[in-house]
Amino acid sequence: MTVSSAPGKVYLFGEHAVVYGEPAVPCAIERRATVTVESRDDDRLRVDAEDLSLDGFTIEYGRGTDETPDVDVSESLIRAATGYIDASVEQVREATDSPNAGFDITVESDIPLGAGLGSSAAVTVAAIDAATRELGVSLPSDEIADRAYRAELEVQDGEASRADTFCSATGGAVRVEGDDCRAIEAPDLPIVVGFDGGAGDTGKLVAGVRTLREEYEFAADTVESIGDIVRQGERALAEGDIDELGKLMNFNHGLLEALGVSSRSLDNMVWAARDAGASGAKLTGAGGGGCIVALDPSDETETALRFTPGCEDTFRAELDTEGVREE
Ligand code: PMV
Numbered sequence: 001m002t003v004s005s006a007p008g009k010v011y012l013f014g015e016h017a018v019v020y021g022e023p024a025v026p027c028a029i030e031r032r033a034t035v036t037v038e039s040r041d042d043d044r045l046r047v048d049a050e051d052l053s054l055d056g057f058t059i060e061y062g063r064g065t066d067e068t069p070d071v072d073v074s075e076s077l078i079r080a081a082t083g084y085i086d087a088s089v090e091q092v093r094e095a096t097d098s099p100n101a102g103f104d105i106t107v108e109s110d111i112p113l114g115a116g117l118g119s120s121a122a123v124t125v126a127a128i129d130a131a132t133r134e135l136g137v138s139l140p141s142d143e144i145a146d147r148a149y150r151a152e153l154e155v156q157d158g159e160a161s162r163a164d165t166f167c168s169a170t171g172g173a174v175r176v177e178g179d180d181c182r183a184i185e186a187p188d189l190p191i192v193v194g195f196d197g198g199a200g201d202t203g204k205l206v207a208g209v210r211t212l213r214e215e216y217e218f219a220a221d222t223v224e225s226i227g228d229i230v231r232q233g234e235r236a237l238a239e240g241d242i243d244e245l246g247k248l249m250n251f252n253h254g255l256l257e258a259l260g261v262s263s264r265s266l267d268n269m270v271w272a273a274r275d276a277g278a279s280g281a282k283l284t285g286a287g288g289g290g291c292i293v294a295l296d297p298s299d300e301t302e303t304a305l306r307f308t309p310g311c312e313d314t315f316r317a318e319l320d321t322e323g324v325r326e327e
Contacts, residue, residue, distance in 0.1 A: 116285020246279025
């Protein structure tokens with residue numbers, strides 16, 4: 001039996017624009033997915049994800065792939081979750097030259113699903129690490145990141161950047177621009193997350209931005225402007241200038257809103273954080289629903305979010321400097 005875990009992440013800057021070659025800066029947080037893998041004698045897979053939960057957000061399905069999952073989240077989300085596992089196992093079979101490997105896989109996670117905190121990347125990265133090690137092969141973290149990226153590409157019909165998977169494999173703050181992925185220095189950030197209990201459909205949201213970009217030149221300009229914000233944000237991050245980071249996050253959120261990927265509950269949470277005195281706040285990830293990220297060293301933003309209609313959960317998230325690791 002082999003166990004690995006990998007962190008989720010928030011985007012400080014650059015989601016969506018990163019799909020079109022602009023830079024993005026995601027940052028790993030101390031919320032992890034843990035995957036336990038055991039080799040089987042046959043080539044079958046058994047996936048057990050009985051406890052993918054975060055307050056009020058639970059999916060349950062039993063062992064056996066032909067069993068209908070007993071769930072209180074959408075079936076498409078479940079299909080996506082098992083899709084990531086299947087694609088990860090394909091990568092493992094290829095990397096270890098074991099085309100007939102079969103596994104019993106247990107997934108546990110304290111990252112809400114599909115909510116912009118990189119749950120799928122964390123599960124994919126941890127699954128690839130655990131399953132390859134279970135077969136006696138230890139891959140370097142950049143190969144795990146690359147294979148996890150390819151698994152995500154397959155599940156997301158070719159619409160994925162390297163940002164989530166690289167960040168989860170490496171930990172800390174990272175900068176991703178096209179195929180160029182690197183770790184960057186980051187100060188301790190006072191990150192607060194607000195979660196509306198929902199999830200966005202990444203594929204649909206990415207496709208929506210693509211259509212806008214094709215239709216309107218100013219939408220293409222908006223995507224480029226997000227790239228400019230990211231470059232300025234990197235400088236603020238290097239200087240540890242939290243106020244400037246906050247201002248730029250506010251700007252970034254405004255442009256994401258203009259591209260149609262925010263939602264009423266995300267906007268409500270962003271405004272609640274700003275009104276409470278956060279340096280800045282923005283949605284994180286694909287949008288449509290899910291999480292916002294704010295910067296506030298005081299308790300004010302968390303308190304305000306707790307009383308914000310539509311906010312189901314709020315928590316402080318420490319930067320996680322460790323990426324994928326053996327448990
Ligand atoms: O919502 P998440 O955590 O899957 O992030 C999606 C980020 C996008 O930039 C919209 C897509 C991508 O693959 O980079």
